Amino acid sequence: MTTTMSEPGTVTDVPTRTRRTSPARRAALRTPYGVISIVAGLLLWELLVRVFEPNPLVIVAPSTIAATLWELFRTGSIWPDLIVSMQGFAIGYVLAAVVAIALGLAIGASTILYRWTNPWVNALYATPIIGLAPLMIIIFGFGLQSKVAVVIALVIFPILINTVAGARAVSTDYRELAVVYQASRFETFTKVLFPGALPFILTGLRLAVGRGLIGVVVADLFGASSGLGLNLQQSAQSFDTPNIFAVTVLLAFLGIVLTGVIEFFEHRAHRGMK
């Protein structure tokens, strides 16, 4: 920000700096490289498939995937699986986020709690907890509950670890401020630690999206009555490669959209912290 402000009666001779950007550079900034790259990649993929005609069991063209996706939504056959998976993801993600943020702030605020829990949090974050998915199916059955449980198990640690880091990064100045004004513990959490840790928390939430989507799909592979993972498994068993690609693209789309939304808020939060 280059806003310069003068106090009444104070001489300010700070020259206002305008950022000069050359026309070429501005044009470059406006060029949507990302979109161009993806479109080019898809065209290349399409072209290669049409020219070399590989085994359709192994790979299909983007146009085929698009057509399959269209069919899935036109006939509505995808909805039961999609809804169950999204429910599992959403419930698990939100529950995990609430618990991880509250717990993370508490751990980050207390040196003793941090010392005792940090080894566990770090170890569990690094553990491929997905290995426990079959156990979840045994405990919670083939329905929604087991998906929720697997999503929670996968999502909770990236959010927790980032919240802890965020709360610990809140400057001592701000903590002392809470002491001087006799903020209650709850007020310290809501008015100082949470907003202070927010950029970190959002990073955790963003990283958790991908893991949550993996969780909800993989949970199905070990047994489910419906869900996108089951849909994938059944497609594989019937050698329906276009359907596998279509569902994967759908999952990718969900991940990209959710990540993008969180990223937007993350940028805003970071800007507010400067």
Added chain:
Amino acid sequence: MTSTAIENALVINGVDKTFGATDRPAVLQDVSLQLARGEFLAVVGPSGCGKTTLLRIIQGLETATSGTVELPSTTGAAPRLSYVFQRSSLLPWFSVRKNVAFGISLKAGRDVHGSKVARDRAVDELLELTGLSPYADYLPNQISGGMQQRVNVARALAVRPDVLLLDEPFSALDALTRERLQVDICAILENLGTTAVLVTHDIREAVFMADRVAIMSAHPGTVRQIVEIDEPRPRTVAFQHSPELAEVERSIWRRLHPTV
């Protein structure tokens, strides 16, 4: 209790402070000071003389190894302290207005001003008093360093402190802004009748703002002398550059540099 004891707003009695092991050299040794209600005391001394530590002990951010800090109360209510940090430490996610209102928006400070309306009015008045009204809805990072320190002071005053503690509040500012803030803050404190302790390494600032200047020496940190400043408050810009001030400043400077 005698009436003079009641008139005191702050009594510091034989405060010692040692960090870590007791065989370490003392940071503060036998510091005793009394402040009358409404009085402005400045504490000057070389860096490392423990003046900031003294302020933190008064606030309760550090505990004294021995000795006491008393805040005699006239009303029976617990006396209120507030602290102006060296760095403005404004919460970057709150607007200027919300930062000023921070203390009184908390449960502990809510009853300072009876109602929500009274709280809002108090904040408005402080914004006006500190010249911040036009910037009420700005975020801290959108205003200058001088403005940020004004918010810092306004926030501390919003809780109507019995004693205001100022920890080198102007040290990070340019000379012009600093002098202007000294005049303004002086007038505001005089206006509100707030008792204040200012810790500073700027002798000129101490002489300009305070009724009395306590001179500290380091290793161990202790009060060597207290100088009365014979100049009625509120202090004016004329006093800021007067030969009288320069004279007192020089004599204090000489006491801090006895070997020169």
